[in-house]
Amino acid sequence: MLLPITLTLAAGCALLNLWLAFRCARIRVGSKALHGDGGDPLLARRMRAHANFTEYTPIILILFALIELALGSPLWLWIGALVYIAARAAHGIGMDADHPTLWRAGGALLSWIVTAALAVTALYVAYHATRSVPAPPALAAR
Secondary structure, three states, X not given: OOOHHHHHHHHHHHHHHHHHXXXXXXXXXXXXXXXXXXXXXXXXXXXXXXXXHHHHHHHHHHHHHHHHHHXXXXXXXXXXXXXXXXXXXXXXXXXXXXXXXXXXXXXXXXXXXXXXXXXXXXXHHHHHHOOOOXXXXXXHXX
C-alpha cells in the first residue's frame, strides 16, 4: 500500500476534525448561536481549538506524505503520527478551560515538536539523503 502512515494519519485527523466540530455544534445548537460564538466563551474556545487544528494539520499531512514517499514507513514516523493525533486531541480538551492547562500546553508543545522534527527531516532528505535513499517499494515497482 502506498503511504500507509499518511493515509492512517489523514483518517485519524478527519475523525478528530469531526469530533472538534461536533463539540462546537453541540454548544451552538444549545445556545442557538447561528453565527460566530454568540457571546458564549466556551463556544469561542472550542471554535478556536477547531480552527487551530485546521491551521496545523495540512502542513503536517504534507510533510508526513513527502517524508514517507522518500523514506518509506519507518516506526518513528508511525510514532510521530500517533503523537500528533494525541497532542491535537489533548489541546482540544485543554482549550475548554478558561485558564492555562497542562492538556493545552502539552498538546501545543508536542504539536510543535512533531512539526519541527518533520521539517528538519524533510530538509535532511532534500539535501543529504536523496542520493542514497531508494524509492519506496510501491513506486519502484511501477
